[in-house]
Amino acid sequence: MTEPLFQRVAFIGIGLIGSSLARFLRREGMVGEIVACARRQETLDKVMELKLADRVTDDPVVAAKDADLVMIGTPVAAYAEIGRRIGPVLKPGAIVSDVGSVKQTVIRDLSPSLPAGVHFVPGHPVAGTEHSGPESGFADLFHDRWCILTPTAGTDPAAVAKISDMWTRAGMRVVEMDAEHHDKVLAVTSHLPHLIAYTIVGTATDLEETLRSEVIKFSAGGFRDFTRIAASDPVMWRDIFLNNREAVLEMLQRFSEDLSALQRAIRWGEGDKLEELFTRTRAIRRSIIEAKQA
Ligand code: NAP
Numbered sequence: 398m399t400e401p402l403f404q405r406v407a408f409i410g411i412g413l414i415g416s417s418l419a420r421f422l423r424r425e426g427m428v429g430e431i432v433a434c435a436r437r438q439e440t441l442d443k444v445m446e447l448k449l450a451d452r453v454t455d456d457p458v459v460a461a462k463d464a465d466l467v468m469i470g471t472p473v474a475a476y477a478e479i480g481r482r483i484g485p486v487l488k489p490g491a492i493v494s495d496v497g498s499v500k501q502t503v504i505r506d507l508s509p510s511l512p513a514g515v516h517f518v519p520g521h522p523v524a525g526t527e528h529s530g531p532e533s534g535f536a537d538l539f540h541d542r543w544c545i546l547t548p549t550a551g552t553d554p555a556a557v558a559k560i561s562d563m564w565t566r567a568g569m570r571v572v573e574m575d576a577e578h579h580d581k582v583l584a585v586t587s588h589l590p591h592l593i594a595y596t597i598v599g600t601a602t603d604l605e606e607t608l609r610s611e612v613i614k615f616s617a618g619g620f621r622d623f624t625r626i627a628a629s630d631p632v633m634w635r636d637i638f639l640n641n642r643e644a645v646l647e648m649l650q651r652f653s654e655d656l657s658a659l660q661r662a663i664r665w666g667e668g669d670k671l672e673e674l675f676t677r678t679r680a681i682r683r684s685i686i687e688a689k690q691a
Pocket of ligand 1: 529
C-alpha cells in the first residue's frame with residue numbers, strides 16, 4: 398500500500414475528470430479522505446453511490462476547509478467565484494490545482510483570491526472522452542496521456558513536484574509550459590477540431606429533412622466521427638471558447654485561409670495540390686500512432 402500523498406483532497410467539481418482522478422487516488426491508497434463538491438444533489442448522490450468520496454457538500458467552502466489539496470474540475474467560467482469563496486478558508490501550505498482546458502484565464506481568475514502560503518499549480522491532463530459526470534470516469538483515463546502544468550513565476554517548486562508526481566503515478570507524461578503557449582497549442586490540437594465538429598454537425602442538422610435522414614443513415618462515411626466530438630459537454634465547451642478567445646480566433650483565421658486554398662484547388666482542378674496535402678496529413682496520423690496517442 399502506498400503512503401498517502403495527501404491526507405485530505407477536496408474535489409470542487411467531480412465529473413469525468415475529477416471522478417477519474419478520485420478513483421485513481423482511492424485505488425492506489427494515495428489519499429486519506431476525499432471530500433467532493435458539486436451544485437446538484439443528484440451529482441452528490443451519484444458520488445456517494447459510487448463511493449468516490451467520504452463526504453459530499455454543495456458548498457465549496459466546506460469542501461476546501463482543511464484540505465491539503467483542492468482540485469478544481471468545474472467548467473472554467475466558474476473558477477473566479479469558487480476562488481473568491483474558498484480563498485479565506487484555505488489552510489496555510491495547501492495546494493490548489495485544477496484540470497481546466499484553458500490556462501491563462503484560469504490563472505487570471507484564481508490567483509488574486511489565493512492567500513500567501515497557499516500554492517497554486519495550474520494543470521491540464523490532456524485526456525478525456527465525450528462523456529460527462531461522475532459516472533463516466535475511470536481510473537485509467539490518464540494512462541499514457543500528457544499532462545501540462547503551467548506554474549507561474551511565484552509557484553513553489555515543491556508543490557509543482559508533488560502535483561507532477563501525482564499525475565506521473567496516474568500514468569501521465571508531465572511537461573511544464575507557459576500558460577500562453579499552452580493555450581495556443583490546445584487551440585489548434587483540441588479547440589479548433591471541436592469547433593469544426595460542432596460546425597459540421599450543425600450544418601447537417603440544418604439540412605432539409607430528406608437530406609438529413611440520409612446523413613444519419615450513411616454517417617459511417619466520416620460524419621459519425623465528428624458527431625462523437627460534437628457530443629461533448631456544451632457548457633464546458635462554451636467556456637473554453639469564451640476563455641481562449643484570442644488563440645482560437647488566431648487559429649481559426651489560419652484555418653479559414655487554408656480552407657480557401659483547398660476550395661480554390663478543387664475549383665481549378667489542381668489535383669496535385671490536394672494529393673500533396675493529403676499525403677502530408679496521412680504522415681501526421683502515422684506519427685500519432687507511433688507516439689501511442691491514437
Ligand atoms: P463534467 O463531467 O461536466 O463535470 C463537471 C463537474 O463540475 C460536475 O460534477 C458538476 O456537477 C460540477 N460543477 C459545475 N459547475 C460547478 C460549480 N459552479 N461549483 C461546483 N461544482 C460545479 O466535466 P469534465 O469533463 O470533468 O470537465 C471538467 C474540467 O476539466 C473542465 O474545466 C474541462 O475544461 C476540463 N477538461 C475536460 C476534459 C474532457 O475531455 N472532458 C479533458 C481535460 C480537461 P453539478 O452540475 O452538479 O454542479
